[in-house]
Amino acid sequence: MGRVIPALIPAPRVLAVHDGVFELTADTALSGPECHATRFLAALLRRAAGHAPPSAREGALALTLDGPADLGEEGYRLDVTAEAVRLRARTEEGLFRGVQTLRQLLPAEIESPAPLPGPWRVPCVSITDTPRFRWRGVMLDVARHFFDVAAVKRFIDRAVPYKFNILHLHLTDDQGWRLEIPSHPRLTEHGATSQVGEGDGGHFTRADFTEIVAYAAAHHMTVVPEIDLPGHTQAAMASYPHLAPEGVTPELYRGIDVGFSQLAIHNPATYDFLDAVFTELAALTPGPYLHVGGDEALQTTAEDYAAFMTRTLPLAVRHDRTVVAWQEAAAAPDLPEGTHLQYWRPTHEPVPEPLAAAASRGLPLIMSPANRAYLDMKYDDDTALGLRWAGTVGVRQSYEWDPESLVPGARVVGVEAPLWTETLTTPDDLDHMLYPRLPGLAEVAWSPAPKDWPSYVTRLRAHTARWDAAGITSYHRSPELED
Template identity: 55%
Template structure:
């Protein structure tokens, strides 16, 4: 399979991906030929309702302006920032304009919106700035692909006429970025935030600690970053976020209506911490730093009180920096502890997170510790018949919410096929059809729609070292997970989706986003 990194020459890419391929009408599965036409039918995630107005279009021009309610001023400035580079237009923001943002329609909930396009105006309505922001992501897909360019383009800038009413199926639509195996700096994280926001992702889970590196400054335990953050997989220089860096990531994500979920993985995946502080080890001896990719060999000392003082102080500092409701405790692959030790650890650890005001999220292994609700169990398994899947269903029956991220469907670091250069394949190969071809509310027996919090697309970085690597693994599969999380189940149709997804290619190229050219898609 060919990988096209962000440096791929624009002229060559345009030769490959020159025209747009439209998708069919809502819920239908038309051929690419039948679907050609309005970009109203190309949106990803597919909206709940689309009504076209044939023959009507709005033309964005040099005199266009953005008029917004005062409480929507931030979204208006974001929209202007999206549109100005390619158009070269001033696009002033204020209370009047032909692009109108109004906070006067709460009928589609916290995140929903209505979009109406006439020959004279484009009007977005929602009950919240978050809803308007989601509408902006749809609006940008209604414009020609070159709108995504950072450089001036010749235009014109038509928007097809019609109306869209839209809201998410699940309130939690997440991506995860592993910054522990390889470190990604603040600007790289911001770049990924902007990319996932395009597809209405609203949570970013940051895997901040693991055997290979500790990535967030803890003032009360400074060696975690001074020593534990000094390397990464393969022995590179590693790195870490100061608390100011982390606060900037949280702020930037919030400006894109994305909530950060920090993860401190315990009791396993802790070699970086154990190497930093000998007293966290049962024998009092600090192991060397680790730069391989094996798992399951490390553990905090379950029987030592200092393990829980450590956790309390670490979680306290991170919780104070994190305005969102969730904190992820990890809990996976703790093979160095017995089940009895694991449950004993969680009985003491979970109340610490709750005491700091956070709802606990953990990988599905922690379901065996019967966490007190509210709690979120993140399912990452590959076999719905596995006994651990039954534990997840039991947690759902107790009232826990389940976050769905089966590794053989949603892990973006899995290889597409045997020829993929990057990634791993322990969960199997995950092509685009695999990423799209499952229903989060029907994947696990005993875990129905009412128990599913949402979906998450994790990207682990044992083999990924830079933004270009992230992009060729996330695209085109991330939009598949995003659509499963946002769009009504009745609209999920592979033939429609593959045409709409292929039509995104010129947008990615114009934006400088690398992607993998899966042979499953009818690339233009």
């Protein structure tokens, strides 16, 4: 058998392929620390191969926490010989990322939700892998259309094989408030009953949200909850009209315009409200980040925007959290140390001066340029779903870019792929926009630059068999993947 280069996405830092294969049988024992990575691998094999691997003190499949220091937090080393599969890391997180690589070395049928006969062969390889960026995010907008716990778990499942580690949830917008806040029950009793177009909306109870956080954590993903402020707040104000500027009585909103709403900036009650919201949100969120939005506050004067942020950001920071905000927040004075700014404007626009200044002060940037990373943009003119304000975004275009070349001198900590849901109503709609673009964004976030499209598209083509095996039916059949 000739050596086939395995179709790994994201590409590992160092990969050597050797002759031979390891064959996994019902007798292949698994050893590893009691952790998510070991459990995930056992569950994967049980599901697709039909038998849980027997455990042993030292299995032929061996996961150990004795990786060399240069692997860092998320790195791993994977050595497959005809006799054994050895996965080593420094951390449980590193083992988990390595398990995703082993998963991709197994045949596509390993993705099957029901048992298949195999054979389960893994090519002999030596891999040493570490991520390029520490922030590798996906975002789901549950405000424009509500997606329930099951749909969010499925969204997490889609991101896991590609080594994403951040789940940003856009929890509030004009069209709905999606998280129960016990001190302000009308936010969900009223403010969650709408969404874009038809439908009753919906929301997460605190137990729902906790279930999502736990599911994400079991897959080594950190939840970053966003409360979008001071614009995108119609649902909050429709629930509590005293939060609206004087003389305005907001109604629930089912359209898709942006930039028309803003909280009352000079009313102290606004900050009592936000204090209560952040206190509840921080209590539910074990991760270190709170996202405060800050985008498209088009009704808010520059002066008011600054005043608002100056009062609001300390309310998040006092829970010992790092603030994340969309790029517009660069214009706010006194941004707390370590504030992460999320770049979202298209790459062909000039970098706004306040953002360039914040970047030169060393504030960390997360790159989500809309004409590359926005998963809600149409692929091409024939795509039925999605928007096109940033142009169409094909598979190659979303892959072939360098996050570090957009803002000269910036400290780029990662990449995030947002999925806005103005036009998306079902989990299959989400899959259609995710695949086949999501793997490429994962590679931008994880693998060393530069990018080589011909090599990438060959690997990507092989992944369609995995989606087929997993029963993902609605992925976009892109002509860009044809031979």
